[in-house]
Amino acid sequence: MSTSSAPLPQTWDLSSYFPSLTDPAYVDFKLRLSADLKAALASAGSAAAPTAGGWIRLFTTWEDLGSRAAHLGSFLGCQGAADTSSERVQSEEAALALVDAELAKLKTRLVLQLRAFDDNAFVRLLADPGAANASHTISRLRAEATYQMPVELEALASDLGVDGFKAWGRLYDTLSGRMTFAMTFPDGRQEQVPMAQRRALLSHPDRAVRQAAFVGGNKVWAAAGDTCAAALNALAGTRHTLYSRRGRGDFLEAPLHDAALSRSTLDALFAAIASRYQVPRRLLSLGARLQKTPALAWYDLDAPRPLNQPVPTYTWDEGVAAVQSAFDASYPKLGHYFRDIVAKRWIEAEKRAHKRSGAFQTSSPVTREERIFMTFAGTVNDVVTLAHEAGHAWHTHVLAGLRPCAREYPMTLAETASTFAEKILVHGLLSEPSLTRDRRAFLLDMETNHTPAYLLNIPVRFLFESRFYEERKRGVVPTSRLCELMVQAQREVYGDVLASGEEDPWFWASKLHFFITDVSFYNFPYTFGFLLSQALFARFRKEGPSFLTRYEAFLQASGRASCEDAVQSTLGWDIRTPDFWTEAIDACGEAINDFEGALNPAR
Numbered sequence: 001m002s003t004s005s006a007p008l009p010q011t012w013d014l015s016s017y018f019p020s021l022t023d024p025a026y027v028d029f030k031l032r033l034s035a036d037l038k039a040a041l042a043s044a045g046s047a048a049a050p051t052a053g054g055w056i057r058l059f060t061t062w063e064d065l066g067s068r069a070a071h072l073g074s075f076l077g078c079q080g081a082a083d084t085s086s087e088r089v090q091s092e093e094a095a096l097a098l099v100d101a102e103l104a105k106l107k108t109r110l111v112l113q114l115r116a117f118d119d120n121a122f123v124r125l126l127a128d129p130g131a132a133n134a135s136h137t138i139s140r141l142r143a144e145a146t147y148q149m150p151v152e153l154e155a156l157a158s159d160l161g162v163d164g165f166k167a168w169g170r171l172y173d174t175l176s177g178r179m180t181f182a183m184t185f186p187d188g189r190q191e192q193v194p195m196a197q198r199r200a201l202l203s204h205p206d207r208a209v210r211q212a213a214f215v216g217g218n219k220v221w222a223a224a225g226d227t228c229a230a231a232l233n234a235l236a237g238t239r240h241t242l243y244s245r246r247g248r249g250d251f252l253e254a255p256l257h258d259a260a261l262s263r264s265t266l267d268a269l270f271a272a273i274a275s276r277y278q279v280p281r282r283l284l285s286l287g288a289r290l291q292k293t294p295a296l297a298w299y300d301l302d303a304p305r306p307l308n309q310p311v312p313t314y315t316w317d318e319g320v321a322a323v324q325s326a327f328d329a330s331y332p333k334l335g336h337y338f339r340d341i342v343a344k345r346w347i348e349a350e351k352r353a354h355k356r357s358g359a360f361q362t363s364s365p366v367t368r369e370e371r372i373f374m375t376f377a378g379t380v381n382d383v384v385t386l387a388h389e390a391g392h393a394w395h396t397h398v399l400a401g402l403r404p405c406a407r408e409y410p411m412t413l414a415e416t417a418s419t420f421a422e423k424i425l426v427h428g429l430l431s432e433p434s435l436t437r438d439r440r441a442f443l444l445d446m447e448t449n450h451t452p453a454y455l456l457n458i459p460v461r462f463l464f465e466s467r468f469y470e471e472r473k474r475g476v477v478p479t480s481r482l483c484e485l486m487v488q489a490q491r492e493v494y495g496d497v498l499a500s501g502e503e504d505p506w507f508w509a510s511k512l513h514f515f516i517t518d519v520s521f522y523n524f525p526y527t528f529g530f531l532l533s534q535a536l537f538a539r540f541r542k543e544g545p546s547f548l549t550r551y552e553a554f555l556q557a558s559g560r561a562s563c564e565d566a567v568q569s570t571l572g573w574d575i576r577t578p579d580f581w582t583e584a585i586d587a588c589g590e591a592i593n594d595f596e597g598a599l600n601p602a603r
């Protein structure tokens with residue numbers, strides 16, 4: 001379908017941020033932000049016992065300064081992604097990092113000042129008109145204040161963290177970044193391959209390539225096992241110490257706070273998944289049948305399914321038209337918005353040198369505009385990415401009228417609107433009258449592809465991490481025990497679909513997520529978001545257009561309430577019960593049925 005005369009993908013217009021990085025308007029904006037931030041820090045330092053009004057004023061200033069810094073950050077993020085070779089952008093970003101550090105200090109002051117308000121005074125603070133639509137954020141800040149050590153100890157912990165806690169994370173990054181492994185390709189060729197390429201090799205269509213990358217890579221991870229175990233034990237040990245000093249009851253409390261989620265919801269989510277492991281396992285069994293093995297090895301889990309259909313290609317205009325018509329048909333308001341952002345050139349999609357890989361949506365709280373970054377090469381995946389990022393932009397747009405703090409949603413709710421938009425597109429493509437059987441199988445493969453990652457792989461990580469953190473309370477957990485815990489979790493979750501003896505005992509070492517110092521229990525928000533999106537879309541298909549008003553109300557509430565309250569108050573669902581989640585998993589099961597049906601039309 002592609003022709004050489006077809007119009008090129010869109011490049012974006014950033015001029016409403018600033019005309020350029022050297023423009024006086026940009027320089028002036030930066031200077032004023034720094035000066036105002038300095039003044040705010042000075043006034044925050046002088047108020048020992050703030051009044052409610054004084055605290056709210058400082059809070060509002062912090063919101064405003066944060067918005068202005070986000071405006072700069074979004075602009076620089078766009079510039080940097082569109083031209084990775086620009087040293088100017090890099091030095092501007094370094095300067096902005098200092099502004100962000102000052103903003104973090106202001107936030108710390110705000111949190112500390114909240115300690116001056118007892119329960120009654122805090123209720124009065126929340127009743128202040130200046131706190132309208134901010135009670136969720138302010139309550140979260142107060143919770144942070146509750147779980148802090150005395151100021152000097154927090155400062156010491158933060159200083160020691162540079163050469164202690166954070167250093168273990170950096171050590172892991174350095175170690176894994178330099179790793180290479182000996183790879184013997186099926187044709188006998190031997191090569192020393194950077195570890196960073198292993199992931200791509202593990203999803204290679206040739207099983208022998210995947211196996212060689214798995215075996216070769218794991219030899220290196222095993223050799224580094226004791227070092228990785230030392231890092232992992234140090235990270236968990238430090239967290240345990242700090243949690244106990246800060247009065248946190250459990251190692252899941254802080255990650256749950258970040259996710260704006262309660263323990264009972266998390267338990268319900270994982271209980272429902274455990275009761276339905278057979279749903280994602282069925283898709284993996286299908287993969288085993290297609291590759292003609294009785295079960296899968298760990299290195300088969302990311303294998304592409306061998307489907308023999310042509311990959312359709314799109315010109316930019318055809319890709320935009322596909323997204324447009326799917327949105328128009330199912331969700332006219334989203335279609336209207338999408339037409340608008342294409343017309344205003346808010347999308348950067350051209351394929352050219354010096355662009356960053358990947359895709360993202362960004363926005364400015366100052367101009368209240370969104371931008372989408374991606375590289376459009378003409379595959380169906382690119383069209384899906386366009387719909388996905390448009391969904392993120394729509395979420396931002398729906399929140400645009402609210403005060404800054406009410407526009408900040410947790411990671412748990414971050415992928416809801418994007419996945420929803422993606423599903424509208426895929427269902428639009430599936431309902432095309434000219435759809436061939438092969439194309440249908442291809443689309444359903446794409447639709448179901450990630451289910452095992454969310455419903456099996458992430459639960460393995462969660463089980464392993466929870467059990468490891470529990471055992472770490474009693475002392476250092478040796479390397480061999482870490483491998484044992486990992487294999488145990490894999491057997492439990494994957495069951496017979498994972499061939500016995502073909503587990504990955506070194507997964508805890510090779511998976512970077514376990515070594516991230518900024519976030520603990522990095523993975524579960526993704527499974528939460530994935531299943532919530534499935535539930536939303538299933539309900540939309542059942543209820544039709546009348547559902548969309550409630551859906552938008554939910555998006556609007558995403559920065560103003562816990563996940564439970566945001567869902568309950570707008571959609572009326574109780575996500576604390578396993579039943580809610582089993583229904584969402586069963587919706588995934590239906591897509592898997594459809595995929596099986598498309599592969600075996602005779603059935």
Ligand SMILES: [Zn+2]
Pocket residue numbers: 388392415418
């Ligand atoms: Zn996304």
